[in-house]
Amino acid sequence: MAQTGLEQKKLVQDQQEKTEQQMALKGTLASVMILGALIVISWFAMFALFMSRQ
């Protein structure tokens, strides 16, 4: 019984940790994606400039 109680407690803790992590990484994901989009857009802009001057 005691073990099951402990396991349950651990499960709940894991669940909480998971949700916390998920919450905490939202801003990181957004900033990574914004930076990534900037890099991709500027890469293609430069490539288009190069092709137009061919």
Add this chain to the structure above:
Amino acid sequence: MHLHKYERIWLMFGGASLVVFLAVIGITAFFMGDQPPSGAFCAPVFANADTVDPEKVTETPPFNEPGIKKVGENQYVVTMVAYSFGFQPSNIEIPAGAEVYFQVTSKDVVHGFEIPGTNVNMMITPGYVNTIRYTFDEPGNYLILCNEYCGVGHQFMSTTVEVK
């Protein structure tokens, strides 16, 4: 190793971007023939070696006779010598739509060869022949200038290409 769902997303995004960038460069380089300027670049048109004795430039063909040569249907070779502080020949005339191969060398120091507004931009190093191809579709006056500081007269080192 546990990877967070978001981490997987941005790793895949980064990896996919890299694959796209390299694929685009690879396709333009190997299937469309985009290559940086070099002595070997215009190999189908020139059979020359890509080196030349910088002290004997004026005696070594083709640089003993700098000028424009028609080599095909609307295809021209411009043989040019860069020196402090000018280009020989200067003020070239070319018909619109012509495909021009420039082969350039220097007889003194390092010079630049740039046509602003186009992709023509290369370094002219004494001892080496550098080549580049450009199609002049739009009529007008194009400026050729030196973009490597080459001495006190560097700012005067330019010439023009008249496309008509």
